[in-house]
Amino acid sequence: MSAPRQTILVVEDEASIAETITYALQTEGFIPVWKRTGRDALAILDTQPVALVVLDVGLPDQSGFDVCREMRKRHEVPVIFLTARSGEVDRIVGLELGADDYVAKPFSPRELTARVRAVLRRTSGNGGTKSPATPAGWTHDEGRCRITFHGQPLDLTRNEYRLLAALLATPGRVFSREQLMATAWEDPGAALDRTVDAHIKTVRAKLRLAAPDADPILTHRGLGYSLRDS
Ligand code: CA
Secondary structure, eight states: OOOOOOEEEEEOSOHHHHHHHHHHHHHTTOEEEEESSHHHHHHHHHHSOOSEEEEESOOSSSOHHHHHHHHHHHOOOOEEEEESSHHHHHHHHTTTTOOOEEEESSOOHHHHHHHHHHHHHHHTTTTSSOOOOOOTTEEEETTTTEEEETTEEOOOOHHHHHHHHHHHHSTTOOBOHHHHHHHHOSSGGGOOHHHHHHHHHHHHHHHHHHOTTTOOEEEETTTEEEEOOO
């Protein structure tokens, strides 16, 4: 399982956070390159191969969103945002920026490196950051808010539908409970981690009715949930 060491570009102006991240990445066998500004980061991307970018939203020269937009014009490199405010999460979750994932501060180095690995696994070999196709067995009619599993239309509540739609939009992506709440609940502040767990449980029960042995929602201990991507 030993792969060539991949370069991860870390764009973060706070030295203490950058050091924590680069140390964790190094320990995991990556080659971290640290830049403090968007301009320096873009210069690196133009001159050397980078496997993934960890990009802080709050940078001194321009916002991480603008940096991401610039990157996207020239490169297909996957991006994980670091965010400090929940208002930023809304924009990322909308995925208008084509972000592959995000981590909210404060975060553990272990969570970040796990997400780096998950994004690299998901994006390698399919031409960068394109979302994988809907996996076999599923159909999703977004206009009518209908999801079917193995031919069976699922009878979902509003939150169950939004939660499953989020998982289905990027199969293989590991969502934390916070991310699922931000995506699926109109008032995420009112929900709790165990609310997500409870909804996952009811969704799983409904999926079992459609296909008893499929078990398509995976639990990732300490991280969250994903949809089986094959
Ligand atoms: Ca910052």
